[in-house]
Amino acid sequence: MNQEKVDKIIDRYSAKEGKGILIQLLLDIQNEFNWLPGEAIVQISERLQVPVSQIYRIASFYKVMSLAPIGRHLIQVCLGTACHVRGGPKILDKVEECLKIKTDETTSDMKFTVRRVNCLGCCALGPVMVVDNDYHGKITTVKVKEILESYD
Amino acid sequence: MARIKSTAELEEQRQEILSKRDPDKSRIAICSGTGCLALGCDRVISAFKEEIKRQGLEDKVDIKETGCPGFCEKGTIVVIYPEGIYYLQVQPEDVPEIVSETIKGKKVVDHLLYTDPSTGAKAIHESQIAFYKNQKRLLIGNNIKIDPKNIEDYLALDGYRALAKALFEMTPEQVIEEVKESNLRGRGGAGFPAGRKWETCRNASGEPKYVIVNCDEGDPGAFMDRALMEGNPHSILEGLIIGAYAVGSHEGFIYVRQEYPLAVENVGIAIEQAREYGFLGENILGSGFDFEVEVHRGAGAFVSGESSALMTAIEGRVGEPRPKYIHTTISGVWEKPSNLNNVETWANIPLIINNGAEWFKSIGTEGSKGTKILSLVGKVNNTGLVEVPMGITLRDIIFKIGGGIPGGKKFKAVQTGGPSGGIIPEQYLDSPVDFDELAKLGSIMGSGGMVVMDEDTCMVDIARFFIDFLCDESCGKCVPCREGLDQMRGILNDIVAGKGEEEDIELLEEIGETMSNFSLCALGTTAANPVLTTIRYFGDDYEAHIKEKRCPALVCKDLIAYYIDQKKCIACMLCLNNCPVDAIEGEKGKIHVIDQSKCNKCGTCYDVCPPKVGAVKKISGEPVPPPPPEEERKIKREKGEKEGD
Numbered sequence: 001m002n003q004e005k006v007d008k009i010i011d012r013y014s015a016k017e018g019k020g021i022l023i024q025l026l027l028d029i030q031n032e033f034n035w036l037p038g039e040a041i042v043q044i045s046e047r048l049q050v051p052v053s054q055i056y057r058i059a060s061f062y063k064v065m066s067l068a069p070i071g072r073h074l075i076q077v078c079l080g081t082a083c084h085v086r087g088g089p090k091i092l093d094k095v096e097e098c099l100k101i102k103t104d105e106t107t108s109d110m111k112f113t114v115r116r117v118n119c120l121g122c123c124a125l126g127p128v129m130v131v132d133n134d135y136h137g138k139i140t141t142v143k144v145k146e147i148l149e150s151y152d
Numbered sequence: 153m154a155r156i157k158s159t160a161e162l163e164e165q166r167q168e169i170l171s172k173r174d175p176d177k178s179r180i181a182i183c184s185g186t187g188c189l190a191l192g193c194d195r196v197i198s199a200f201k202e203e204i205k206r207q208g209l210e211d212k213v214d215i216k217e218t219g220c221p222g223f224c225e226k227g228t229i230v231v232i233y234p235e236g237i238y239y240l241q242v243q244p245e246d247v248p249e250i251v252s253e254t255i256k257g258k259k260v261v262d263h264l265l266y267t268d269p270s271t272g273a274k275a276i277h278e279s280q281i282a283f284y285k286n287q288k289r290l291l292i293g294n295n296i297k298i299d300p301k302n303i304e305d306y307l308a309l310d311g312y313r314a315l316a317k318a319l320f321e322m323t324p325e326q327v328i329e330e331v332k333e334s335n336l337r338g339r340g341g342a343g344f345p346a347g348r349k350w351e352t353c354r355n356a357s358g359e360p361k362y363v364i365v366n367c368d369e370g371d372p373g374a375f376m377d378r379a380l381m382e383g384n385p386h387s388i389l390e391g392l393i394i395g396a397y398a399v400g401s402h403e404g405f406i407y408v409r410q411e412y413p414l415a416v417e418n419v420g421i422a423i424e425q426a427r428e429y430g431f432l433g434e435n436i437l438g439s440g441f442d443f444e445v446e447v448h449r450g451a452g453a454f455v456s457g458e459s460s461a462l463m464t465a466i467e468g469r470v471g472e473p474r475p476k477y478i479h480t481t482i483s484g485v486w487e488k489p490s491n492l493n494n495v496e497t498w499a500n501i502p503l504i505i506n507n508g509a510e511w512f513k514s515i516g517t518e519g520s521k522g523t524k525i526l527s528l529v530g531k532v533n534n535t536g537l538v539e540v541p542m543g544i545t546l547r548d549i550i551f552k553i554g555g556g557i558p559g560g561k562k563f564k565a566v567q568t569g570g571p572s573g574g575i576i577p578e579q580y581l582d583s584p585v586d587f588d589e590l591a592k593l594g595s596i597m598g599s600g601g602m603v604v605m606d607e608d609t610c611m612v613d614i615a616r617f618f619i620d621f622l623c624d625e626s627c628g629k630c631v632p633c634r635e636g637l638d639q640m641r642g643i644l645n646d647i648v649a650g651k652g653e654e655e656d657i658e659l660l661e662e663i664g665e666t667m668s669n670f671s672l673c674a675l676g677t678t679a680a681n682p683v684l685t686t687i688r689y690f691g692d693d694y695e696a697h698i699k700e701k702r703c704p705a706l707v708c709k710d711l712i713a714y715y716i717d718q719k720k721c722i723a724c725m726l727c728l729n730n731c732p733v734d735a736i737e738g739e740k741g742k743i744h745v746i747d748q749s750k751c752n753k754c755g756t757c758y759d760v761c762p763p764k765v766g767a768v769k770k771i772s773g774e775p776v777p778p779p780p781p782e783e784e785r786k787i788k789r790e791k792g793e794k795e796g797d
Contacts, residue, residue: 020468027410027449061470063452064410080372081567081603082529084617090755097732097754118454118621121375121412122190123529124224124536135190141756142730
């Protein structure tokens with residue numbers, strides 16, 4: 001983690017201190033590091049004079065925020081209604097089985113993290129799985145393995 | 153760009169933009185909404201850029217990356233203007249042909265046109281495609297004509313004319329009166345009349361007042377707000393500024409989910425450009441009215457889309473709802489009067505101001521005016537965004553626009569309104585779609601998600617799916633919602649596992665009633681709807697699970713079994729090689745057999761068995777046929793017959 005980077009992000013909001021910046025700030029940290037490192041939370045707490053507990057409350061409430069480091073590739077399997085009726089749960093099962101981890105876990109080599117999401121809004125392509133920023137649509141259980149193998 | 157300071161200057165600016173544009177010049181519009189992006193439209197776009205360059209046509213053709221025109225099923229969508237030729241499912245390989253044939257040769261490329269599945273007729277223009285023909289696209293119709301990152305495109309289509317009209321020709325009270333008269337109802341779900349909300353907010357004491365756009369579109373299976381925010385952000389912004397003027401607000405928020413990165417980006421650009429042109433900031437268009445807006449990203453919580461929760465999140469706190477004994481229009485963000493409307497509601501405002509309440513009222517039904525954008529998804533042929541006049545029947549939406557159910561399957565139900573909505577069976581397909589009629593059926597309009605389900609969908613499983621979703625998303629603040637959902641989930645898990653008991657249905661109904669009556673916010677009061685409506689309309693599905701331990705739709709894992717039909721198996725090894733738990737035994741030329749004790753029912757064998765073979769069978773509620781005796785497992789081939797591979 002880079003203290004300077006965190007400081008820079010906090011600086012972006014310095015003009016608006018006290019006006020509901022905490023969630024936006026944490027989102028920026030999340031986007032920068034892909035998770036919310038504990039040191040960053042302490043740093044924010046000290047600079048903004050906000051209790052650590054309050055920051056954790058937010059960080060643990062929101063789905064986008066992660067309190068644990070995630071793997072190099074983030075896999076999001078859509079289980080929105082449309083994907084559900086088109087077999088999304090089977091895709092998630094297959095991903096879990098291939099990687100031998102459960103949802104919200106990371107492989108021990110830090111390569112993949114698996115999450116389920118509740119609709120990515122590209123229902124026409126269901127079932128959908130997104131790896132990093134690549135959308136894989138209309139996938140079958142057979143394709144899952146191929147897709148996973150294409151990442152290193 | 154100097155800020156525009158009067159209506160006259162605005163019209164001058166518009167004329168200047170239009171004069172720079174040659175209506176006869178070739179233009180290639182390519183959808184770059186999230187749906188088409190997922191299908192690889194970025195590769196199509198770069199292919200066009202390259203090809204245009206290669207053929208030396210840079211001066212003769214414009215390429216426009218536009219918002220979503222709705223027909224996601226057939227993406228990537230490319231429209232060639234001025235002819236308006238609609239090409240579907242365009243791949244990068246098709247690009248040279250389009251440029252040579254259509255742009256240069258003015259000929260239509262037949263194989264990229266829409267083909268009517270029943271008549272085989274080709275459609276060249278949007279108006280000839282069944283999916284579009286029965287729609288009324290007032291809000292999303294412009295998406296394909298606009299590059300959302302370029303304000304000039306919006307201005308060229310009369311953009312911000314309504315704002316000028318409101319600011320210079322109407323008092324705030326007249327604006328409110330017009331919106332009230334139009335009977336525009338909130339598109340976010342509750343259908344509360346927007347004009348009345350505005351009036352309450354205007355009359356509330358306390359300064360400053362806030363106006364808010366709710367684009368925290370969390371309903372799974374709904375993406376109409378995203379398409380508008382991504383594709384035509386200025387229409388929302390214009391509506392918001394008019395609303396701010398009407399309620400007397402000078403500060404606004406646009407709340408967008410972080411999960412919609414393109415929407416966040418495009419609305420950010422739109423705000424910057426609007427500020428530059430003088431539609432935001434101080435002294436807007438020289439009228440003396442000041443208004444500023446900022447984007448607030450949502451961090452992934454379904455419940456934060458509820459208005460009071462959303463306002464708490466804007467304050468930087470955890471987005472949980474609060475009791476609304478005092479409406480947010482009176483005490484909202486930082487306890488100040490705050491007027492929140494959904495994206496689609498705001499986008500309707502410029503139309504109403506430009507065309508008048510009478511015009512708006514001429515569309516729709518008695519109680520619900522105007523159009524509604526629906527996202528038509530699930531087991532339907534033409535998936536996508538559909539904008540229809542209120543009052544159209546479910547049947548027309550699903551069969552005329554949606555093209556019916558794929559694979560010759562039978563329609564079973566349609567789920568409307570997201571997790572708070574309900575499930576509507578076939579006998580009500582002729583019901584008109586509006587706020588009140590859907591409520592009568594036990595469902596809601598909600599934000600307009602419409603998930604079609606066919607005979608392969610298990611209603612108990614769907615109910616469990618929604619309850620599971622809501623368990624996850626309930627903030628846990630009030631007991632009926634938190635505990636009720638958890639108990640429901642337990643009961644439904646038992647039922648789908650074949651451990652249901654006869655009194656479970658009654659218990660589910662009792663819990664549902666308690667939740668509806670006593671939960672704190674709309675999430676809790678409507679959370680039981682999916683369960684209650686499935687019980688009401690598909691009681692047989694529940695009975696089969698509970699009494700016969702059978703899943704009629706063959707979905708619930710614990711109640712189904714897979715086996716291989718010995719008469720059909722060609723011993724091709726496909727299922728055997730793909731089975732993740734090595735539950736299939738056999739070899740080339742020897743009929744395969746599934747070991748039921750090892751099978752984890754993942755369905756891979758069923759998926760990989762070629763449809764023309766169809767040897768893997770799924771059953772429920774009946775015993776698995778015994779495997780063939782060893783001596784009958786050898787496949788005898790006729791001479792010359794090829795072995796399956």
